[in-house]
Amino acid sequence: MDLSALGNCVISASCVITQTTSGLIIGLLLFMVAAGVSLIFGVLKVVNFAHGSFYMLGAYFAYTAYQVTGNYAVAVLAGGLGVAIFGLLFERLLISRVYGSPVLMQILVCYGVILILDDVVKLVWGPDFLSFGMPSTFQSLPILFAGGVIPVFYLFLIVMTLVIAVLLGLLITKTRYGKIIRASAVNPTMVSALGINTGVVFASVFVLGGLLAGLAGGLAAPVRSLTAGMGLSVVIESFIVTVIGGMGSVAGALVGSLLIGLVRSFGSIGFPLFTEGLMFLMMVVVLVLKPSGLFGKEGR
Amino acid sequence: MTSRNRPHVGRRSVLKGAGAAAATAIAGFPFVSRAENKPIKIGMVTIQSGRFAVIGSASSKGALMQIEKFNAAGGLNGRKIELIVRDSKGKPEEATRIAREFVNSEGCEILFDSDSSAAAFALQEVARETGVLTIHMNSETSSLTADPKLHVPTAFRAARQGIHDSIAGGSYAGEIAKQKKLNKWMGCSPDYAYGRDSNQLFFKYLKQTYKDAEVIGETWPKLAQPDYTEQLTKILQTKPQAVYSCLWGGDLTAFIDQSSIYNLFAQMDVFAINIADYAILTAIKNLPKGIHSGSRYLASFPKTKENAAWAAAYRAKYNNEFPLNWSWENDAGAQFVVEAITKTKSVDSKKLAEAISGMTIDSPFGVGGKLTMRAGDNTVINYATGWGQTIQKDPFVPDVKATDWKTILELENEWKKEMKYI
Numbered sequence: 099m100d101l102s103a104l105g106n107c108v109i110s111a112s113c114v115i116t117q118t119t120s121g122l123i124i125g126l127l128l129f130m131v132a133a134g135v136s137l138i139f140g141v142l143k144v145v146n147f148a149h150g151s152f153y154m155l156g157a158y159f160a161y162t163a164y165q166v167t168g169n170y171a172v173a174v175l176a177g178g179l180g181v182a183i184f185g186l187l188f189e190r191l192l193i194s195r196v197y198g199s200p201v202l203m204q205i206l207v208c209y210g211v212i213l214i215l216d217d218v219v220k221l222v223w224g225p226d227f228l229s230f231g232m233p234s235t236f237q238s239l240p241i242l243f244a245g246g247v248i249p250v251f252y253l254f255l256i257v258m259t260l261v262i263a264v265l266l267g268l269l270i271t272k273t274r275y276g277k278i279i280r281a282s283a284v285n286p287t288m289v290s291a292l293g294i295n296t297g298v299v300f301a302s303v304f305v306l307g308g309l310l311a312g313l314a315g316g317l318a319a320p321v322r323s324l325t326a327g328m329g330l331s332v333v334i335e336s337f338i339v340t341v342i343g344g345m346g347s348v349a350g351a352l353v354g355s356l357l358i359g360l361v362r363s364f365g366s367i368g369f370p371l372f373t374e375g376l377m378f379l380m381m382v383v384v385l386v387l388k389p390s391g392l393f394g395k396e397g398r
Numbered sequence: 399m400t401s402r403n404r405p406h407v408g409r410r411s412v413l414k415g416a417g418a419a420a421a422t423a424i425a426g427f428p429f430v431s432r433a434e435n436k437p438i439k440i441g442m443v444t445i446q447s448g449r450f451a452v453i454g455s456a457s458s459k460g461a462l463m464q465i466e467k468f469n470a471a472g473g474l475n476g477r478k479i480e481l482i483v484r485d486s487k488g489k490p491e492e493a494t495r496i497a498r499e500f501v502n503s504e505g506c507e508i509l510f511d512s513d514s515s516a517a518a519f520a521l522q523e524v525a526r527e528t529g530v531l532t533i534h535m536n537s538e539t540s541s542l543t544a545d546p547k548l549h550v551p552t553a554f555r556a557a558r559q560g561i562h563d564s565i566a567g568g569s570y571a572g573e574i575a576k577q578k579k580l581n582k583w584m585g586c587s588p589d590y591a592y593g594r595d596s597n598q599l600f601f602k603y604l605k606q607t608y609k610d611a612e613v614i615g616e617t618w619p620k621l622a623q624p625d626y627t628e629q630l631t632k633i634l635q636t637k638p639q640a641v642y643s644c645l646w647g648g649d650l651t652a653f654i655d656q657s658s659i660y661n662l663f664a665q666m667d668v669f670a671i672n673i674a675d676y677a678i679l680t681a682i683k684n685l686p687k688g689i690h691s692g693s694r695y696l697a698s699f700p701k702t703k704e705n706a707a708w709a710a711a712y713r714a715k716y717n718n719e720f721p722l723n724w725s726w727e728n729d730a731g732a733q734f735v736v737e738a739i740t741k742t743k744s745v746d747s748k749k750l751a752e753a754i755s756g757m758t759i760d761s762p763f764g765v766g767g768k769l770t771m772r773a774g775d776n777t778v779i780n781y782a783t784g785w786g787q788t789i790q791k792d793p794f795v796p797d798v799k800a801t802d803w804k805t806i807l808e809l810e811n812e813w814k815k816e817m818k819y820i
Contacts, residue, residue, distance in 0.1 A: 113635050120627040127625070216448055225451035227648030229655060231683025239661050247634055249659035252627075321656045322624050323648030323681075327449035331624055366628035367635065370617055373628065 104368030115246025117363045123252045125359025126259035130314030131332050132339035133266060133351040134307030140283045140346015141303045144193060145201055147208035149336060150329025151215040152308050156181045156315025157324050158223055161230055170233040170320075177316025178309045185308025189301045197300075216326040227325035236320070255317055262313065263352055270348050279303065283346050338377060342384045344394025353392060437480035438473070438745050440465075440735075441500030443493045443521065444512035446485035449622055449648065452677060453724055457512035457535060458483045459716055460728030463708075468736040474743065479736070482506065486513050493517035497524045506530070507745045508735060512728055515539040515592060525553040531747040531754075533731040536724055538563070539592060543777040544819050552751040554776040556731030558723070560592065562783060563671060564599030565809045566801035567642075567692055570785035571600070571669050572607020574690065575640065580667060582614045584638035586629055586653075588645055589618035596644040596671065603809065604642075614638055622649060626656045639666055646672040651681050658686060674699075674786070676720030679794040689788045691795060694723035695763075698793040700782040700800070704762040726763045730778065733759055734771055765803060779803065 107113035131153050138146045160177035164170060192211065196203050236251040270276040282289045282299050290296045322328065339358060343350025358377055365373040384391060442461065446454035461481060469478040482504065486493035493513050500506035501524075509532040511521040518537035525532035532553040534542060540561040542548060574580065585601065587593035597616070604611050615636040617629045633641060641662075645653050650672055657663060663686040672678065675694035679685060693699050697709035708729075712721040738753035739745060756773035763769060765780050772779050783806075786798040814820045 107635065116631045116634060120631040124625055124627055213447075220447070220451055225446075225455045226677055227449075227452065227651060227681060229651045229681040229683055232655065232659065236659070237684070240659065247631070247660060251659050318624075321652065321659065323652035323655075325449050325648040326447070326451060327622075328624065328648075330449075331620075331622055362628050363631065366617060366632045370632070374620060 099369055099372070101368055104364065107364070107367045110245075112245025112247075113367070115244055115248070117367065118360070119246065119248045119252060119256070121360035121363035122256050122356070123359070124362055125356040126256055126263070127314055127318050128332070128335055128339060128358060129263060129352050129355035130259060130310050130317070132336040132343070132355050133263075133348050134310045135333070135336045136340045136343065136346055136348065136351040137279070137303055138307050139340060141279055141286075142193075142197065142300055144197070144204055145208070146193070146307070147205055147333060148188070148211040148215070149307065149311055150331075150333030151212050152181050152185065152311035152329070153315045153332050154219065154324075154326070154329040155184060155215065156312030157230075157319045157322065157328065158219060158315075159312065160316030160319045161223070161228060161324055164230060164233075164319075170235070173319070174313060174316035177319070178313035181312025181315070182305045182309040184312075185304040185306075186301055188308075189304035193304070194297070194300065212329075219326040223324070225326070227323045229323060230319040232320050251320065258317060259314075262310070266310070266348055267352075275302075335377070338381050340391070341381050342391060344391025346395075347391065347393035350391055350393030435476045438477050438508070438739070439480050439482060439500075439504060439506040440508045440510055441497065441504065441506035442481055442483045442510040442512050443486050443496050443500075443517065444483060444510075445488045445514065446483070447487050450488055450514070452647070452722070453512065453514070453536065454483065454485065456677075456722040456724040457510075457728045459712070459719075460721070460725035461510060461512070461535070461732040463712060463715070463725075463729045464732035464736055468739075474739050474745070477745075481510075486517055488514060488517075490514075490517045490520040494520045494524050497521055498528075501528045501530050507747070508750070509533070510535055510728070510731065512536050512724070515542070518542055519548075522548055522550055522553055526550045529747055531735070531750045533735060535728045535731045539595065541817075543775045544814055544817070546775075546819060549775070551755075551776075552747050554731075554734070554751075554754055554771055554778075556734060556771075556778050557727045558781055558783065559777060560595055561599060561810055561813055562779075562806050563692055564596060565603050565806050565813075566783045567669065567671050567785060568600050568603020568605075569607050569801065569805065570799060571604045571640070571642070571690065572611070574667070575604065575608040575611050578639075578667065579610075580608075580640040581610050581612055582638045582640070583611055584614060584633055584636055584641045585616040586633065586641055586643045586645070587616075587618065588621050588649065590621055593618065593621075593644055597642065599813075600642050600644070600669075600671070606809075619645070619649070619653075624652065626653045629653075630656060630660050630662065633662065634660060634665075641666055641668050643668070643670045644672060645670065647677065650678055654678075654682055654686065654689075658684060663687075663689060673788060674795045674798075675723045677722050679788075680720060685788055685790050685794070687787075687789055690785060691788060693782065693784050693786070693795065693798050695721055695726050696793065696795060696798065697721075698796070699784065699786075699798040700762075700765065702762065702767065704767060705782075708762040730759075730761055730763055730769055730781075733761060765800070779807070 135149045156177035159180035160173040163176035164173035238250050240247045240249040339354035343354030361376050365376045444454040444457050465479045484496045512535040515537040518534045534555040538560045540559050543555045585597045587597040617632050619629050669690040671692040673691035734754050738750045742749045742753050758770045761769040770780050784798040784800040786795040
């Protein structure tokens with residue numbers, strides 16, 4: 099524990115800027131995956147442990163598209179759309195068969211898919227880890243602001259993920275589709291009784307979750323190492339976010355992700371040996387004080 | 399006894415029996431010959447799935463370089479080696495289960511441990527229980543062979559060792575620090591046994607060479623951590639003049655890619671022991687110039703035609719893939735075994751162990767073309783090791799300064815005394 103270092107950091111503009119940017123980038127990329135996990139759980143009550151593999155596939159699809167086209171924007175879109183299609187197939191062919199089954203059965207299906215996808219990645223892209231490479235547009239020196247350091251690529255990622263977060267928020271709160279999703283999360287039987295095809299709604303939630311995870315994989319690919327199994331740590335953190343923010347709440351996922359990002363960022367200065375612990379500690383505190391999560395609805 | 403219960407021996411049975419006896423007599427020699435020709439089974443426990451699957455791929459390919467040569471030369475009186483490779487998924491308990499199955503159910507006469515260090519310690523105990531010759535191909539954790547309490551006469555390490563690399567790295571970094579007056583240092587290594595040992599020993603030997611070196615901060619990313627932003631910003635805040643890291647594999651490529659966007663390499667000297675391995679060198683799209691690295695495996699170090707020829711043969715055999723550090727270690731380990739089999743004309747573990755202990759082999763990876771399996775602690779020494787700085791293209795680390803083994807052995811001996819191993 100180094101509280102004096104943390105104190106010095108908090109009163110230094112350069113440190114605050116650097117660490118806050120760092121927290122934002124960790125949190126916002128995490129949000130892209132966690133929002134999908136949270137939505138899927140909220141609407142379908144499915145604990146989708148395979149969501150980390152969606153993120154992994156997004157990164158690999160983007161990698162291949164970048165190799166072929168050399169265009170980063172195309173690569174990110176390919177990552178997102180590719181995983182959205184995969185999400186649809188995953189929901190229709192596999193997970194829809196275990197709706198309403200015990201959680202253990204759903205976890206088993208997801209775990210099976212994780213293992214299969216890891217092996218598929220090895221077969222298609224090889225067992226070696228891959229590096230995407232930084233697109234030439236972003237190969238520039240970091241921006242210095244009040245002594246703080248902000249890499250240009252991270253600035254781009256922050257803007258992109260914030261735009262996606264706002265669009266997602268508008269989709270969920272302001273559109274008819276969003277209302278149907280929110281209604282399905284509360285009472286799917288009633289939604290179905292009103293003549294809405296809940297099968298299509300459920301599949302669309304997986305498509306949306308897949309799209310977000312795939313975009314996250316594609317966006318993060320230039321600064322992450324691509325390897326089979328890369329989704330595991332992301333999915334664990336996503337579930338922590340979901341617990342902190344509240345199951346099924348997109349706003350909760352955003353707040354939870356940003357909290358985790360900032361805790362990791364400032365925690366590495368003050369508690370270098372307990373950064374991971376801080377994350378779990380925060381989850382425990384939320385579980386004790388508000389078991390449904392910061393933005394979760396209390397169960398009836 | 400009634401006649402009903404008595405076994406009936408009729409004329410036909412006698413004739414059948416006589417026929418069978420005659421057939422056995424005639425076919426007897428081919429039968430014995432078939433028994434002699436049964437393969438020598440070697441069980442390899444390694445990681446073939448998940449994030450570290452590259453270990454299994456490079457390890458089996460390295461071992462097969464020697465095994466196929468042995469088989470092509472006729473094997474042991476016609477008995478060829480069959481390498482059976484199984485996936486432990488990186489779990490020590492799975493590794494020991496597989497190893498026991500190899501020995502007890504599949505008739506494996508030799509074990510290759512091509513797994514992680516965590517599994518190596520568990521497999522050392524399997525070697526102790528079963529008495530089967532076991533070669534640890536990848537584990538670099540020094541205590542595995544340095545600690546006499548863990549010693550097993552039939553177990554050997556064919557891999558480089560953490561203490562050797564730390565002495566090499568600390569001494570090299572100390573000289574650079576002296577020249578450039580690098581006084582403020584930071585460590586950024588993975589948060590598990592290997593990372594902590596490597597960090598501590600590197601700084602120990604750095605300070606031994608350059609007394610003004612001071613460690614002003616440390617940061618410990620988790621193994622397989624996807625994002626190093628928090629570590630990088632901490633390094634930027636701490637403002638050291640140099641950083642040491644023993645991150646490896648995909649973690650290291652991510653760390654370098656993320657460091658580049660913070661322009662870290664222009665602000666300080668970085669000493670990353672595990673960069674000079676083709677898995678890293680070829681994976682990073684924009685390899686920064688001037689990073690100091692230890693030699694893991696390079697076709698250009700040692701700079702001999704034998705080493706270059708081995709690398710070329712490996713690439714020709716495996717679809718132009720570059721050999722990795724695990725490739726040479728498994729090749730060397732397998733060579734000790736096949737040479738011991740050839741020498742003793744046996745696959746008896748005890749006889750093989752006696753032959754391997756103290757054995758010196760001709761090898762492209764050794765200093766002066768020789769590798770020795772040191773008797774006493776059963777570990778390989780005299781492998782080529784050194785440090786140099788990166789450039790962006792092949793040969794990637796063009797000028798590797800070799801570390802003198804006399805220095806390594808002297809300091810290793812002192813370290814063993816400090817640790818009360820001797």
